[in-house]
Amino acid sequence: MQLFNVYPLFDIEPIKGKGSFVFTENNTAYLDFYTGHAVVSIGHSHPHYVKKLSQQVQQLGFYSNSVQNNLQEQLAKKLGEISELKDYQLFLCNSGAEAVENALKIASHLTGKTKVIAFEKAFHGRTAAAINITDMKKFKPAINTGYPVEFHALNQIQSVKESLEKGDTCAIIIEGIQGIAGIHVPNNLFLKELSSLSKKYNVPLILDEIQSGFGRSGKFFAFQYSNIKPDIITMAKGMGNGFPVGGVLFKNHIKPAFGLAGTTFGGNHLACTASLAVLEVLENEKLIKNAEQLGAYLKSQLTKLPNLVEVRGRGLMIGLEFDFPIKTLRAHLLYHQKVFTGSSSHPNTLRILPPLSITKKEADLFIQKLKLGLAFITEKSKAKKSMISQ
Ligand SMILES: Cc1ncc(COP(=O)(O)O)c(C=O)c1O
Numbered sequence: 001m002q003l004f005n006v007y008p009l010f011d012i013e014p015i016k017g018k019g020s021f022v023f024t025e026n027n028t029a030y031l032d033f034y035t036g037h038a039v040v041s042i043g044h045s046h047p048h049y050v051k052k053l054s055q056q057v058q059q060l061g062f063y064s065n066s067v068q069n070n071l072q073e074q075l076a077k078k079l080g081e082i083s084e085l086k087d088y089q090l091f092l093c094n095s096g097a098e099a100v101e102n103a104l105k106i107a108s109h110l111t112g113k114t115k116v117i118a119f120e121k122a123f124h125g126r127t128a129a130a131i132n133i134t135d136m137k138k139f140k141p142a143i144n145t146g147y148p149v150e151f152h153a154l155n156q157i158q159s160v161k162e163s164l165e166k167g168d169t170c171a172i173i174i175e176g177i178q179g180i181a182g183i184h185v186p187n188n189l190f191l192k193e194l195s196s197l198s199k200k201y202n203v204p205l206i207l208d209e210i211q212s213g214f215g216r217s218g219k220f221f222a223f224q225y226s227n228i229k230p231d232i233i234t235m236a237k238g239m240g241n242g243f244p245v246g247g248v249l250f251k252n253h254i255k256p257a258f259g260l261a262g263t264t265f266g267g268n269h270l271a272c273t274a275s276l277a278v279l280e281v282l283e284n285e286k287l288i289k290n291a292e293q294l295g296a297y298l299k300s301q302l303t304k305l306p307n308l309v310e311v312r313g314r315g316l317m318i319g320l321e322f323d324f325p326i327k328t329l330r331a332h333l334l335y336h337q338k339v340f341t342g343s344s345s346h347p348n349t350l351r352i353l354p355p356l357s358i359t360k361k362e363a364d365l366f367i368q369k370l371k372l373g374l375a376f377i378t379e380k381s382k383a384k385k386s387m388i389s390q
Pocket residue numbers: 037095096097098100123124125126175179180208209210211212236237
């Protein structure tokens with residue numbers, strides 16, 4: 001049997017990981033400043049995480065959501081404490097898209113309406129309702145384009161207000177920080193205005209924190225920079241440090257009912273253990289503070305680089321927009337400088353998403369490697385120009 005070939009692959013196979021590095025079979029170390037799409041939040045093979053998951057799998061790996069599972073209660077309690085969002089309820093699922101799907105479904109249940117207000121270049125996952133609210137056409141087959149959706153410009157409130165006045169909206173959904181679009185931060189005032197409009201028109205506000213949440217931004221959730229309290233919050237990625245786990249937080253005014261949502265695997269024993277271990281490490285090692293401080297340090301150094309148009313982001317979710325397409329730079333960084341970075345839907349923007357546990361030394365190593373990569377690009381373009389002029 002062959003694999004259904006949907007991923008363009010780099011010719012590289014990491015077989016083990018430790019902290020901020022992954023290693024190939026011949027023990028070549030790669031600095032991981034991408035963490036497999038912002039997933040490995042506390043670092044590869046963290047000893048506490050390994051211990052907790054190993055113990056749990058020996059004890060009980062899985063039982064369904066038809067029996068008591070105290071690990072879910074423990075996770076909800078810890079999450080409420082660390083995020084300082086005790087007035088929310090937790091629904092556990094398996095991925096980001098599934099979290100968004102459930103968030104939209106419950107919003108539609110609550111309002112009895114169907115239109116979603118989303119934002120240009122947003123990405124919320126690939127299941128039916130989630131992919132429908134992305135304006136990147138290449139991801140959307142005909143079957144997933146049926147639901148009413150409007151795309152508005154980020155940080156511009158007027159058109160959102162006019163749309164809400166029509167009275168047909170079931171949800172407003174926005175990323176805490178736009179990730180795949182190339183790291184665009186909704187400003188605090190805009191989020192505050194969205195929040196007050198959502199209250200005025202009784203339309204749930206959904207904050208998609210799947211990429212920006214779990215400490216990555218330097219706060220537990222990126223929207224917390226604006227002091228709002230959304231009705232619904234989605235999360236995944238860094239939540240399990242690689243173990244597939246997603247979740248939705250519903251504010252207490254949203255009442256559950258049996259059968260309103262459900263999943264076979266969501267909230268299983270291993271998933272809860274993985275996520276609890278992540279929270280314990282975030283707390284014990286003060287990794288959210290680390291993300292804030294090292295993010296600020298990285299940004300202060302990165303702004304000095306040549307060929308930069310802009311450095312965007314918060315904490316350790318950073319976008320570097322250059323004045324040239326980054327495809328060759330990114331390949332050079334991987335194959336020659338041995339460092340993983342991310343791309344985005346913007347061809348000139350590099351995404352930087354390291355573990356929240358990076359050290360200053362690792363941040364400096366990254367900057368050094370990036371400088372070498374940029375020097376390579378400059379040499380290459382000089383050589384090209386001189387060939388053309390000959
Ligand atoms: C903001 C955001 N929402 C949702 C998703 C979908 O998550 P998943 O791939 O786990 O379904 C992603 C994935 O990149 C994302 O970045």
